[in-house]
Amino acid sequence: MDNVERVALETLQLGKQAIVFVASRASAEKTAENISKLHTAAELELEQDILSAVASPTKQCRRLSHCIKKGVAFHHAGLTNKQKEIIEDGFRSGKVGIICATPTLAAGLSLPAFRVLMKSLKRYSGSWGMNWIPVLEYLQMAGRAGRPEYESVGEAISFARNSTEKDEIHERYILGEAEDISSKLAVEPVLRTYLLSLISSGIIRDEKTMNGFFAKTFWAHQYGDMQELQGKMQRMLALLEEWGFVSVTGGSSGMFVAASEMNSVKTIRPTMIGKRISELYLDPLTARHLLDCMTKYRSEIFPILQMISSTLEMRPLLRVKSKEQDMVQEALGTWYNSLLMDEPNVYDIEYPEFMNSIKTALFFDAWINEHNEDYLFETFGIRPGEIRMKIESADWLLYAASELSRLQDQ
Structure with missing residues (x-):
């Protein structure tokens, strides 16, 4: 029994509830399983x-069911929405005493947790290895303890492996x-x-309304340099025009400007396909990718x-694991001549994600x-929960591809 499990059991003995935050889904399941085996509550x-x-x-469902009959559960994105709802309602009603969760539970859910136990304050971040989480994320998790509508006090407990780590956590x-928070528009x-x-909805009709709208955003306030910001928007606008999603008329470009164009303003309008992309809530880069690929499509399913x-x-x-390399390479070899996009160079930064896309397509x-x-x-x-999310995304993207392909053929 480790310290986290010991404190979790002590919390149950006090007649209180706790949320245990861990770094991974596997850890959430294992920790919940360990606590449930040690808890002697009625089923x-x-x-x-x-x-x-x-x-x-x-197997995941059966594992969760064995835990929850002892009043302990794990909670992460791999569960179905119905299972998450059962766990959350059980916790609110007091039937479930401990939830072992990944940090996604910390955002937006008000649960009656007397204690929050943070097993680790480090997260794996790809090639950078294990790194300390942001202070904002720590505060988000700690804030689940002692919610005003449920408790008069709350305890947020972090666990350190040694005295050096204890001092680091405190500091x-x-x-x-x-x-500081930053604007997502960046x-x-x-x-x-x-x-x-904004162009498709008619809010932005020309350069003046474009610059005026973005000048009032938190992004502009944070960025400070409006001239540089307008340059970024001009480059983005030029890209949308190049892709055929907007039409820009009037205005001027280049070093030499005719006198008649000195005071002219660029008029910006969405094209038919650009308006549909906006209605489909697609990233324009994704739309361009789908359109380019569909021009090469023949009849096979896997390339799609x-x-x-x-x-x-x-x-x-x-993500492709080491033991899956052969499976993914075999699929790539089978479908290489039918794929709708080129394989990157093995040394390119995009190559791992390309291989991940092959594995995802195999799924x-x-x-x-x-x-x-x-x-x-x-x-x-x-x-199971991830399967449903992926299938919903695939359904949306395939519908979007069919809509864009239809418009492209007109």
Whole structure:
């Protein structure tokens, strides 16, 4: 029994509830399982509710049902919405005493937690290894303890492996300042999506309304340099025009400007296809990708699955593990001449994501061929809740591709 499990059990003995935050889904499941085995509470009837939440219960469902009958549960994105609802309602009613969760639970849910136990304040971040989480994320998790409508006090407990880490946690999180928030408009996919949306809805009609609108945003306030900001918008506008999603008329460009054009303003209008992209809530880059790919499409299904798996909207993709390299390479070899996009150089930064798109396409292919959820988890490491989210995204992207292809052919 580790310290986290000991404090969790002590919380239950006090007749209180706790949320245990851990770094990964696997850790959430393992921690919940360990606590449930140590807890001697009477068995609850929620077990059957968890199993009946899906048509064919998987190993994950059975694991969760064994935990929840002892009043302990795990909670992460791999669960179905119905299972999450059962756990959250059980926690609010007091039937579930402990939830072991990934940090996604910290955002937006008001749960009656007397204690929040943070097992680790480090997260894995790809090639950078294990890094300390932001102070804002720590505050988000700690803020789940002692919610005003449920408790008069609350306890947020962080666990350190040694005295050095204890001092680091105290300095970084207890005494530290939260990071400044930043505007999402500074992220290129968000900017180009909103710019096209504002043009399509008629809010932006010309350069003047474009500059005026963005000048009032938090992004402009934070950025400070309006001239540089307008340059960014001009470059984004030029890209949308190049892709055929907007039409720009009037105005001037270049170093030499005719006298008649000195006071002219560029008029901006959405094209028919640009307006449809906005209605479909697509990133314009994704739309361009789908349009380019559909011009090469013949009849095979797998290339289409790989096409939608290469979009930003499908991320995070299923990551290729070392033991899966042969499976993915074999699929790439089989479909190489039929793919709708070129394979990047193996040394390019895009190559790992390209291979991940092949694995994700293999998952979709297996689902289409009616493999059950246990098979999908064992083969691709994808859980029932994630399966549903991926299928919903695929359905949306395939519909969008068909709509754009229809307009392109007109």
